[in-house]
């Protein structure tokens with residue numbers, strides 16, 4: 001099994017793979033619902049955030065009640081293993097509702113179903129942890145959404161170049177150094193990642209990578225919503241507990257001025273007595289590149305946190321045990 005460091009180094013090539021992908025013939029559609037969980041679900045969140053047309057992310061069993069009333073909707077089912085119960089249930093619901101289905105899978109039941117039913121299928125290269133296949137999975141979803149004319153420019157090419165630069169040839173690029181500094185401040189802490197717009201999708205990726213790679217709790221505070229609830233929610237914790245919280249802000253020069261001016265007071269109120277660990281600014285011009293530039297710093301920080309905590313970033317024993325308990329292959 002590859003190390004997680006080696007898997008992360010393949011990210012730029014994953015974006016390039018997706019950029020060159022030949023897209024299967026797609027059904028006529030004017031909207032898309034992208035269904036998937038965890039590492040296979042984040043592509044839907046990215047697509048829903050950057051698409052120019054109606055694209056929705058769904059994470060859970062079945063489909064939302066409104067799905068069949070969407071005009072000409074296509075369900076894009078995404079699962080790296082191809083065996084995730086919730087995603088297969090969404091596919092079943094789509095069949096029952098007579099919706100078009102397109103699959104993105106690395107094998108398993110989803111690939112088999114797509115082949116048997118003649119649904120358009122993008123098969124992504126296997127051998128990685130699903131979350132490490134972010135570039136393949138997100139890239140494939142974006143290319144499909146582009147093929148459906150719901151997105152003009154995917155930004156995959158720019159995301160590849162920028163991620164390459166940030167990671168560096170031997171994992172020694174500028175992104176690695178920034179990530180190491182942040183990880184030093186976050187070590188032994190619960191991380192709260194603040195972000196808005198495209199940066200809140202990246203913040204969610206940070207959260208999941210810190211959870212799964214570093215086996216540590218992490219939470220997202222999305223602005224401006226957090227200003228209406230979460231800033232109240234930390235104040236009664238004792239100071240010893242609050243010192244175990246580290247806050248990182250993900251910023252984007254394209255964020256509206258009225259969002260930008262919220263960060264300083266929000267993080268100050270969120271973290272009174274806690275540590276403000278740092279800010280990361282998005283780079284690049286396309287929305288995907290800006291998300292990717294923020295996300296890769298979180299990937300690298302989570303690996304550093306794992307190393308310093310002495311845990312194996314690849315293993316996801318709890319996830320596998322739960323899937324086994326529920327009877328998933």
Ligand code: F6R
Nearest residue numbers: 038039040079080081084130131
């Ligand atoms: C494991 C990971 C998980 C899985 C999730 C869904 O690396 O990232 O979050 O992505 O359990 O499984 P798949 O991706 O196989 O549908």
